[in-house]
Amino acid sequence: MSRVLVIGCGGVASVAINKICQVSEVFSDLCIASRTVSKCDKLADELKGKTSTNITTAKVDADNTDEVIALINEFKPDVVLNVALPYQDLTIMDACLACKVPYVDTANYECEDTDNPEWRKVYEERCKRLGFTAYFDYSWQWAYREKYKEAGITALLGTGFDPGVTSVFTAYAQKHYFDEIHTIDILDCNGGDHGYPFATNFNPEINLREVSAPGSYWEDGHWVEIPAMSIKREYNFEGVGMKDMYLLHHEEIEALAANIPHVKRIRFFMTFGQSYLTHMKCLENVGMLRTDPVEFNGQEIVPIQFLKALLPDPASLGPRTVGKTNIGCIFTGIKDGKEKNVYIYNVCDHQECYREVGSQAISYTTGVPAMIGTMLVAKGLWNKPGVFTTDEFDPDPYMDALNKYGLPWVVDENPVLVD
Ligand code: NDP
Numbered sequence: 317m318s319r320v321l322v323i324g325c326g327g328v329a330s331v332a333i334n335k336i337c338q339v340s341e342v343f344s345d346l347c348i349a350s351r352t353v354s355k356c357d358k359l360a361d362e363l364k365g366k367t368s369t370n371i372t373t374a375k376v377d378a379d380n381t382d383e384v385i386a387l388i389n390e391f392k393p394d395v396v397l398n399v400a401l402p403y404q405d406l407t408i409m410d411a412c413l414a415c416k417v418p419y420v421d422t423a424n425y426e427c428e429d430t431d432n433p434e435w436r437k438v439y440e441e442r443c444k445r446l447g448f449t450a451y452f453d454y455s456w457q458w459a460y461r462e463k464y465k466e467a468g469i470t471a472l473l474g475t476g477f478d479p480g481v482t483s484v485f486t487a488y489a490q491k492h493y494f495d496e497i498h499t500i501d502i503l504d505c506n507g508g509d510h511g512y513p514f515a516t517n518f519n520p521e522i523n524l525r526e527v528s529a530p531g532s533y534w535e536d537g538h539w540v541e542i543p544a545m546s547i548k549r550e551y552n553f554e555g556v557g558m559k560d561m562y563l564l565h566h567e568e569i570e571a572l573a574a575n576i577p578h579v580k581r582i583r584f585f586m587t588f589g590q591s592y593l594t595h596m597k598c599l600e601n602v603g604m605l606r607t608d609p610v611e612f613n614g615q616e617i618v619p620i621q622f623l624k625a626l627l628p629d630p631a632s633l634g635p636r637t638v639g640k641t642n643i644g645c646i647f648t649g650i651k652d653g654k655e656k657n658v659y660i661y662n663v664c665d666h667q668e669c670y671r672e673v674g675s676q677a678i679s680y681t682t683g684v685p686a687m688i689g690t691m692l693v694a695k696g697l698w699n700k701p702g703v704f705t706t707d708e709f710d711p712d713p714y715m716d717a718l719n720k721y722g723l724p725w726v727v728d729e730n731p732v733l734v735d
Pocket of ligand 1: 323324325326327328329349350351352355376377378379399400401402404422423474475476477478479480517518519522630631678681682
């Protein structure tokens with residue numbers, strides 16, 4: 317019986333919280349804490365009577381470590397799940413460290429103010445050293461490894477779908493199908509249609525920062541960076557059909573490159589329709605994706621934050637999104653001296669997710685693994701002192717839980733490869 321503190325109450329959090337409440341035998345007590353406490357209260361009211369998990373709510377500004385520490389001391393959780401934004405990763409990690417409580421999240425640290433000179437200096441040095449320019453990377457959180465180890469607590473990073481499940485698929489392929497994995501292609505396909513000309517499926521600011529950035533992949537021990545959306549492939553996805561997909565930089569590449577021996581190439585592709593790309597290019601061209609403040613009518617506004625206020629709330633897309641997602645990894649390598657190819661993937665239906673927890677499949681495919689990772693840490697199954705990504709634990713209990721809690725997976729041993 318565990319006490320879990322969930323920080324954040326947006327699209328992903330609401331699925332994770334629904335799922336936590338389905339597993340009351342593990343999660344006896346839940347505190348939902350976020351910046352806007354009315355959202356936490358609303359969700360808690362919806363869930364009361366449907367679960368035997370005891371639910372409380374709290375207001376917290378997770379940018380403020382002392383506030384998080386005070387909340388942890390008051391609620392006394394066995395584990396903290398951070399499903400706020402990547403901007404809060406370090407403040408929440410600091411609070412968990414101070415209170416010696418395990419930490420779990422779904423996305424690696426990203427600095428909100430990319431003009432901050434202190435952050436910029438480290439960032440520019442990293443761009444030169446590693447060869448990719450994304451604003452997010454693991455170095456900030458990997459810097460906590462020794463501190464977490466000394467404190468005897470676990471930090472589990474990136475337990476969403478991608479990153480998260482994709483890295484568990486890799487560990488599973490490594491354990492059961494390969495002696496050596498040589499290439500990994502991570503394919504993220506959203507075949508859903510929400511009927512709006514333009515909307516993002518998760519937090520617009522985080523999403524647009526990610527997809528408008530240069531792409532990159534790992535090859536022969538180093539990063540290769542390319543202009544945004546400049547490598548395009550077509551793939552016929554089970555449950556969805558033929559889609560265009562584009563090579564992006566993605567955070568799990570960094571962890572897999574460090575942790576999977578023998579790997580020669582790792583790429584990440586995401587599907588986008590032409591309308592999405594045209595809108596994004598236009599918004600970028602007119603400056604609406606800028607992350608630095610501009611003065612308008614005597615007031616400072618950050619264009620991408622203003623754009624977020626105009627776009628549909630991702631949490632509101634659930635009732636109107638139809639179609640399926642298909643996310644997985646194609647591995648090539650060697651088993652018993654012979655070449656082998658394996659594709660492990662999940663197909664998820666937007667409307668089925670909506671019927672179960674009131675959300676579209678993007679929040680669902682992130683929120684379910686967030687619950688699973690938290691559950692494995694709480695049960696002591698994924699528990700070792702230090703800071704780890706999901707490829708660094710035994711994948712079997714996680715894979716079983718995916719089947720049990722709504723994200724069943726398929727292994728195809730004769731997949732079509734991506735050229
Ligand atoms: P939302 O914008 O829907 O929700 C974010 C929540 O965090 C909101 O409730 C927000 O509060 C709260 N929050 C923001 N700042 C603070 C703060 N300073 N203190 C306390 N609470 C705060 O985001 P999503 O649910 O779409 O995404 C959540 C996380 O999941 C992100 O880190 C995202 O990167 C990650 N993600 C991971 C994926 C994966 O596969 N690994 C895929 C998709 C998302 P308020 O209501 O006041 O705004």
